Amino acid sequence: MSKDCNTVWENCLAFIKDNLPDTHVFETWFKPLQPLKLDKDILTLKVPSMFFYEWIEDNYIDLLRASIRKELGENARLLYSVVMDTGIGDKSTRSVIPSTDKSATQNRPTSIPISSSPMREMLNPFVIPGLRKVKVNSQLNENYSFENFVEGSCNQLARSAGYAVAQNPGKTAFNPLFIHGAVGLGKTHLVHAIGLETKKRFPEKTVLYISAEQFFQQFVDSTKSNNRNDFLQFYQMMIDVLIIDDIQFFANKQGTQEIFFQIFNGLHSANKQLIITSDKSPADLSGLEQRVISRLKWGLSADLQMPDAPTRVEIIKRKLYKDGITMPEEVIEYLAYNVSTSVRELEGALISLLAHSSMSKKEITLDLARQMIDKFVKSNTREISIEYIQKVVCDYFNIPINIMLSKTRKGDVVQARHISMFLSRKHTQSSLAVIGSKCGNKDHATVLHACKSVQNSYDTDKKFRADLDAIEKKINE
Ligand code: ADP
Ligand code: MG
Numbered sequence: 303m304s305k306d307c308n309t310v311w312e313n314c315l316a317f318i319k320d321n322l323p324d325t326h327v328f329e330t331w332f333k334p335l336q337p338l339k340l341d342k343d344i345l346t347l348k349v350p351s352m353f354f355y356e357w358i359e360d361n362y363i364d365l366l367r368a369s370i371r372k373e374l375g376e377n378a379r380l381l382y383s384v385v386m387d388t389g390i391g392d393k394s395t396r397s398v399i400p401s402t403d404k405s406a407t408q409n410r411p412t413s414i415p416i417s418s419s420p421m422r423e424m425l426n427p428f429v430i431p432g433l434r435k436v437k438v439n440s441q442l443n444e445n446y447s448f449e450n451f452v453e454g455s456c457n458q459l460a461r462s463a464g465y466a467v468a469q470n471p472g473k474t475a476f477n478p479l480f481i482h483g484a485v486g487l488g489k490t491h492l493v494h495a496i497g498l499e500t501k502k503r504f505p506e507k508t509v510l511y512i513s514a515e516q517f518f519q520q521f522v523d524s525t526k527s528n529n530r531n532d533f534l535q536f537y538q539m540m541i542d543v544l545i546i547d548d549i550q551f552f553a554n555k556q557g558t559q560e561i562f563f564q565i566f567n568g569l570h571s572a573n574k575q576l577i578i579t580s581d582k583s584p585a586d587l588s589g590l591e592q593r594v595i596s597r598l599k600w601g602l603s604a605d606l607q608m609p610d611a612p613t614r615v616e617i618i619k620r621k622l623y624k625d626g627i628t629m630p631e632e633v634i635e636y637l638a639y640n641v642s643t644s645v646r647e648l649e650g651a652l653i654s655l656l657a658h659s660s661m662s663k664k665e666i667t668l669d670l671a672r673q674m675i676d677k678f679v680k681s682n683t684r685e686i687s688i689e690y691i692q693k694v695v696c697d698y699f700n701i702p703i704n705i706m707l708s709k710t711r712k713g714d715v716v717q718a719r720h721i722s723m724f725l726s727r728k729h730t731q732s733s734l735a736v737i738g739s740k741c742g743n744k745d746h747a748t749v750l751h752a753c754k755s756v757q758n759s760y761d762t763d764k765k766f767r768a769d770l771d772a773i774e775k776k777i778n779e
Contacts, residue, residue, distance in 0.1 A: 305373075310345060311337035314369040321365055326571070331358055338383055343374045346381040351531065355382050357539040438540055440501065441511045446494030452620055454613030457488060460604035464492055464577075468499035471507065471543050471575035476602040478566075478576035482583050483606030486646030489579040492606070493545045496577055500543050507542040514551035518558045525557070534561060538568035543575040549598075550580045553589025566597050576601075611689040612703070614638035614648055621652065633671045639690045640675050651675060672779075686777060688726045688740045694776050695722045698769070707742045721770060723749045724756035729777065 319328050334354070338346040349355045358366065370378045453461055460483075463476045479496075481489050497509045512520075524533035537544065544565070552558050569576055580587060583605065584598045609617060615638040622629055637655070641648045655674045659666045696703045699718045706718050719741055726737045727749070734746035741749070759766040 305340065307337040307340035307345060310340055310373050313373050317369040317372060318365055331362060343377050344379045344381055345370055345374065346383055348383045351384065351535055355384050438508045438510055440497060440509045442497045443494050444498065446491040447498050448495040450620060450624065451491055451495050452613060452617045454609045456607040456609040456613060460492060460606055463602050463604050464496040467575060467577065468496045468503060471500050472573040477570065478578050478598060478601040480578050480584060480598050480601065480603040481606065482580045482603065484644065485581060486644030487606040487608060488645055489606060490547055493547060493577050493579055497543065497545055508540055509543040510541050511545040513547045514549045517546060518551065518555060521558050521561055534564060537565040541569065541574060544569060545577040547579050549578050550582055550587060559591050559594050563594055608642060609645065611639050611693065617645060617648065618652055629666050632668050633666055636668060636671050637675065639693045642687050686729045688730055688732060688737060691725045691729065691777060692722045695773055698773050709742065720752040720756050721773065723752040725774065725777065727753055
């Protein structure tokens with residue numbers, strides 16, 4: 303008795319449906335397939351797009367194979383016929399086999415970063431399982447690794463959540479992982495590190511880093527060239543870990559938000575990982591639709607702060623070490639304590655200093671650093687920071703900064719702590735509460751008391767006055 307392809311496929315579908323955990327998968331991936339013909343034990347199925355075919359073959363081939371063998375016996379074979387969207391509204395159907403031929407890529411009308419392939423002839427995925435894993439260029443920068451990312455309390459949560467995500471993409475509660483912080487604090491670096499680590503642990507996973515701006519551009523291009531579906535399917539089906547940088551760029555771009563929303567939902571429900579950065583927290587993002595913002599809050603939102611001075615010292619040292627450059631400790635500290643706006647500016651100051659020294663053939667000294675920083679920092683409106691004051695005070699009395707910040711009540715340490723508070727009140731705009739929190743976690747009353755006691759000693763004790771004047775002079779240098 304010869305079977306017709308519709309009956310065979312209906313039976314296959316029943317079997318597949320029975321063996322899938324949820325009907326959503328069935329509706330999405332199997333319903334759209336259509337039986338075209340049955341030639342002995344070869345069943346041909348029509349697949350809506352290349353991406354569809356990729357997805358099915360990657361995820362459901364075992365189930366598909368089992369269903370067809372059950373119907374047609376051990377020698378059953380499957381042929382896909384993929385509907386080709388040529389981008390000019392002309393859809394043609396072809397039997398396909400993907401090619402690794404690079405030159406073919408250039409014909410692709412969209413700027414989606416894949417090295418995929420228009421197809422030739424035909425494919426029997428049972429015979430050549432997993433042939434052609436379409437390669438996606440991850441766009442990751444090797445320099446932005448975890449090894450090169452200095453840890454500190456400023457980035458602890460974001461870093462450790464990111465690391466956890468890389469160990470288990472899509473399977474932690476941190477989905478999406480949303481990282482926010484002001485410009486130059488390391489968002490881009492951190493998300494590259496997560497991507498690189500994921501690829502290291504799971505080479506078979508497809509990771510894609512893309513800036514929101516690039517994503518927007520691709521989307522606009524795909525709409526123009528009628529490839530919107532390709533665009534959507536590329537993101538929904540090809541990517542295991544999607545990193546979108548600077549999502550604030552989507553503000554007031556309705557179409558892009560709409561497609562992002564769809565992609566987000568598709569990936570999230572398939573347990574794929576999303577990592578998103580922004581210069582604002584989800585609550586402060588303006589110009590984004592509420593439903594998009596609510597998705598961004600689903601997972602974990604972690605912020606990056608400006609690193610404290612010791613972490614900044616470490617960042618400079620790490621960079622110098624990587625480039626094989628040495629620099630006097632005092633110069634490193636000077637830079638770290640004086641540039642407190644962003645890590646990017648800190649790097650800028652370091653690079654200027656190195657460039658200056660190599661061009662003028664001058665050694666890198668504290669003096670040279672001072673000249674440079676003055677020029678550099680002036681244009682960034684330099685402010686004396688509490689940390690810098692603490693550093694000068696501690697250097698003056700030769701007390702390690704961590705001791706001063708500890709709970710110790712030793713006389714000379716207490717004095718240094720009080721002087722730091724006094725000078726912070728005098729030279730910074732910070733409130734008593736902030737000064738207290740940065741000087742060993744004291745409350746504002748303690749700071750007030752310290753300031754009074756310093757003023758009192760200054761008025762009555764000659765040696766103390768000389769010390770304080772000398773420290774103040776150094777701070778104002
Ligand atoms: P953002 O994306 O937040 O604007 P970037 O990731 O571009 O910031 O970081 C700016 C520069 O600072 C980069 O060169 C980056 O390598 C460096 N940087 C930021 N944070 C760290 C860190 N914790 N350790 C090492 N380098 C860092
Ligand atoms: Mg960035």
